[in-house]
Amino acid sequence: MSLLEVKDLQVRVEEREILHGLSLTVNPGQVHAIMGPNGSGKSTLSHVIAGKPGYEVTGGQILFKGEDLLEMAPNERAAKGVFLAFQYPVEIPGVTTWNFLHAALNAQRKARGEDEISSPAFLKKVREVAKSLNIPQDMLKRGVNVGFSGGEKKRNEILQMALFEPAVCILDEMDSGLDIDALRIAADGVNALRSPERAMVVITHYQRLLNYIVPDVVHVMSKGRVVKSGGKELALELEESGYAQFEDAA
Amino acid sequence: MPAVQETVERVRRIDVDQYRYGFETQIESDKAPKGLSEDTVRFISAKKNEPAWMLEWRLEAYRRWLTMTEPTWARVDYPKIDYQDIYYYAAPKPKKTLSSIDEIDPEILKTYEKLGIPLREVAILEGVEPPPGGPPSPSRKIAVDAVFDSVSVATTFQKELKAAGVIFMPISEAIREHPELVQKYLGTVVPTSDNYFATLNSAVFSDGSFVYVPPGVRCPMELSTYFRINERNTGQFERTLIIADKGSYVSYLEGCTAPQRDENQLHAAVVELVTLDDAEIKYSTVQNWYPGNSEGKGGIYNFVTKRGDCRGRNSKISWTQVETGSAITWKYPSCILRGDNSSGEFYSIAISNGFQQVDSGTKMIHLGKNTSSRIISKGIAAGKSQNTYRGLVSAHRKATGARNYTACDSLLIGDKCGAHTVPYVEAKNSSATFEHEATTSKISEDVLFYCIQRGLSQEEAVGLVVNGFVKDVLQQLPMEFAVEAQKLISISLEGSVG
Ligand SMILES: Nc1ncnc2c1ncn2[C@@H]1O[C@H](COP(=O)(O)OP(=O)(O)O)[C@@H](O)[C@H]1O
Ligand SMILES: [Mg+2]
Numbered sequence: 247m248s249l250l251e252v253k254d255l256q257v258r259v260e261e262r263e264i265l266h267g268l269s270l271t272v273n274p275g276q277v278h279a280i281m282g283p284n285g286s287g288k289s290t291l292s293h294v295i296a297g298k299p300g301y302e303v304t305g306g307q308i309l310f311k312g313e314d315l316l317e318m319a320p321n322e323r324a325a326k327g328v329f330l331a332f333q334y335p336v337e338i339p340g341v342t343t344w345n346f347l348h349a350a351l352n353a354q355r356k357a358r359g360e361d362e363i364s365s366p367a368f369l370k371k372v373r374e375v376a377k378s379l380n381i382p383q384d385m386l387k388r389g390v391n392v393g394f395s396g397g398e399k400k401r402n403e404i405l406q407m408a409l410f411e412p413a414v415c416i417l418d419e420m421d422s423g424l425d426i427d428a429l430r431i432a433a434d435g436v437n438a439l440r441s442p443e444r445a446m447v448v449i450t451h452y453q454r455l456l457n458y459i460v461p462d463v464v465h466v467m468s469k470g471r472v473v474k475s476g477g478k479e480l481a482l483e484l485e486e487s488g489y490a491q492f493e494d495a496a
Numbered sequence: 497m498p499a500v501q502e503t504v505e506r507v508r509r510i511d512v513d514q515y516r517y518g519f520e521t522q523i524e525s526d527k528a529p530k531g532l533s534e535d536t537v538r539f540i541s542a543k544k545n546e547p548a549w550m551l552e553w554r555l556e557a558y559r560r561w562l563t564m565t566e567p568t569w570a571r572v573d574y575p576k577i578d579y580q581d582i583y584y585y586a587a588p589k590p591k592k593t594l595s596s597i598d599e600i601d602p603e604i605l606k607t608y609e610k611l612g613i614p615l616r617e618v619a620i621l622e623g624v625e626p627p628p629g630g631p632p633s634p635s636r637k638i639a640v641d642a643v644f645d646s647v648s649v650a651t652t653f654q655k656e657l658k659a660a661g662v663i664f665m666p667i668s669e670a671i672r673e674h675p676e677l678v679q680k681y682l683g684t685v686v687p688t689s690d691n692y693f694a695t696l697n698s699a700v701f702s703d704g705s706f707v708y709v710p711p712g713v714r715c716p717m718e719l720s721t722y723f724r725i726n727e728r729n730t731g732q733f734e735r736t737l738i739i740a741d742k743g744s745y746v747s748y749l750e751g752c753t754a755p756q757r758d759e760n761q762l763h764a765a766v767v768e769l770v771t772l773d774d775a776e777i778k779y780s781t782v783q784n785w786y787p788g789n790s791e792g793k794g795g796i797y798n799f800v801t802k803r804g805d806c807r808g809r810n811s812k813i814s815w816t817q818v819e820t821g822s823a824i825t826w827k828y829p830s831c832i833l834r835g836d837n838s839s840g841e842f843y844s845i846a847i848s849n850g851f852q853q854v855d856s857g858t859k860m861i862h863l864g865k866n867t868s869s870r871i872i873s874k875g876i877a878a879g880k881s882q883n884t885y886r887g888l889v890s891a892h893r894k895a896t897g898a899r900n901y902t903a904c905d906s907l908l909i910g911d912k913c914g915a916h917t918v919p920y921v922e923a924k925n926s927s928a929t930f931e932h933e934a935t936t937s938k939i940s941e942d943v944l945f946y947c948i949q950r951g952l953s954q955e956e957a958v959g960l961v962v963n964g965f966v967k968d969v970l971q972q973l974p975m976e977f978a979v980e981a982q983k984l985i986s987i988s989l990e991g992s993v994g
Contacts, residue, residue, distance in 0.1 A: 340964030
């Protein structure tokens with residue numbers, strides 16, 4: 247069974263159709279890249295999968311491990327293993343990263359009927375993960391993303407991904423605002439999480455990221471549709487010729 | 497946040513119309529006849545076996561009150577109060593003189609148990625076990641002076657306090673046992689003529705706490721009073737007087753809950769604090785009285801006058817309040833910075849939901865030289881509520897070097913509520929430095945969704961964001977209160993989003 251299956255998805259925002267019948271099948275162990283120009287609907291797709299309010303699904307289906315994802319509350323999706331690394335992670339002043347992660351992890355565990363993780367066990371776990379991602383301890387004590395640099399914010403997203411161990415990770419423009427060193431660190435973190443059970447959907451505008459996170463499948467999105475799919479070489483092709491050739495196809 | 501899970505569980509168990517503390521204790525009570533007259537005042541005074549000077553003081557206040565009119569400047573709106581339709585005195589009938597907690601009416605104890613008040617909790621009575629994660633304070637103790645309706649029925653830790661020379665007792669007792677202290681200080685911070693509600697309180701106050709900390713003494717425990725309004729239609733007129741003599745320190749906690757009622761209940765308390773040279777009082781309040789139901793019916797009218805007088809040099813008064821209850825809140829805990837180098841603080845969290853109306857803030861009156869004050873106010877408005885911060889910072893002509901820092905932040909949840917900031921500043925000398933910062937923000941959908949995507953429920957997400965917003969103030973509370981307050985904040989915002 248595929249892990250994530252998007253079938254003919256049609257989505258409206260404020261009466262305007264943004265996705266016009268989009269399909270995508272992601273199997274366990276795969277990394278899919280979704281490329282496309284600004285405004286093509288990449289973030290919209292990621293938001294609808296995660297269950298952000300404000301989007302009206304007018305047609306199609308999303309199945310996660312065969313279950314109807316659109317029927318689930320967004321926090322239920324999270325507990326079942328859907329993770330979205332945001333293009334623009336928000337700041338939560340006054341809430342330490344450490345507290346936030348602990349509360350979120352326990353909420354997920356509880357929803358799955360698992361025991362809550364104690365503070366010492368959590369501390370140990372989060373320290374290990376932070377260390378593997380080169381995240382200083384100090385960052386965990388600060389307010390969630392408050393005063394973080396662009397690179398730190400993205401690393402914090404990956405830290406959460408590593409901590410929650412989701413089944414499907416959607417990474418929305420993980421590379422935006424990162425210099426090459428920060429990009430490499432973040433990509434290493436993502437690569438470390440690749441596994442035969444887990445799938446990733448890497449959304450990006452640029453081919454550059456895909457040098458570091460090498461995808462199995464590349465999709466080109468334009469104007470709310472997938473207009474072409476192929477292997478990793480498709481990304482390089484795009485790099486040479488640009489998106490213009492697909493504008494008409496859309 | 498460890499409290500989140502528990503909070504959410506508690507939130508699930510209540511709905512807006514089932515105010516958690518809305519139960520009533522069945523005990524016989526001893527009431528004054530309805531209405532207000534000189535006779536009512538005499539009745540109350542006689543019930544308390546008061547000396548003649550106290551009765552005179554009350555009667556003078558009563559006569560003054562007759563000449564006054566109810567203030568209308570606050571941004572609150574409520575039906576006219578019929579002062580003749582209120583009982584001004586109600587006391588649980590004393591069965592006998594109590595010498596220990598075991599002798600308290602079991603009905604009353606049950607009420608406290610439901611409220612989760614640790615009156616009988618061994619851990620606290622023994623003074624061990626700070627909450628997990630709390631600062632190490634093995635000898636931390638709380639003395640509870642429980643005010644049930646209008647009469648104090650339980651006083652603990654008297655002995656240990658006595659050894660330290662600290663007087664902590666119902667004010668009705670202090671009037672009889674320490675008349676010289678009461679006469680010296682009562683009404684010197686909030687005069688009987690101060691304002692409509694304070695004057696009313698002066699005439700009919702029923703009971704409250706009296707604290708005197710002698711020179712050089714650091715009070716060996718936190719002093720705590722739990723207020724509770726119980727009698728149907730009974731006005732509640734608490735009177736508290738705390739004096740910290742030279743070089744002394746005391747921390748006082750006040751917490752309140754009230755049972756559910758259809759009729760609105762008037763509450764007009766007066767709290768007076770006095771610090772002499774080098775003394776400090778820290779006064780913390782958690783107020784969660786019945787706010788009214790989901791249609792805006794019922795709820796407490798809370799018209800409180802709280803004021804501290806930094807009478808001595810280098811003295812300090814710090815107010816911290818977490819206000820989540822009451823239908824109407826009219827409350828401005830203030831500091832008169834009279835002594836040179838004295839300082840005042842006001843830390844406030846005011847939360848309004850449903851149809852609640854809050855008009856609260858502080859006054860910092862700088863009179864002495866080199867006085868400083870600090871105001872941190874966090875207002876949170878949800879539902880159809882209105883939340884106003886009203887503050888005055890003034891520096892007298894002689895108050896050279898006066899400094900104030902004010903930060904007023906408002907958070908709106910939803911779009912049917914309102915937050916308002918009304919700061920008044922008066923500097924009568926040019927050496928004063930007053931800084932004022934104010935922000936108003938809405939709880940952002942993006943922030944909520946971020947939390948929910950990580951697995952938190954809507955309520956948990958709101959609770960987390962709001963607790964982050966108020967963190968600076970929560971940190972000012974003693975640990976026992978901070979944990980409770982954090983839960984209370986989440987509970988009071990239940991149903992505010994989505
Ligand atoms: N909340 C919204 N309200 C109105 N239009 C929106 C909203 N979100 C996205 N859109 C529109 O939908 C289209 C796709 O946006 P988006 O999914 O963010 O694209 P991408 O991530 O590929 O840049 C754009 O035309 C954008 O303007
Ligand atoms: Mg985007």
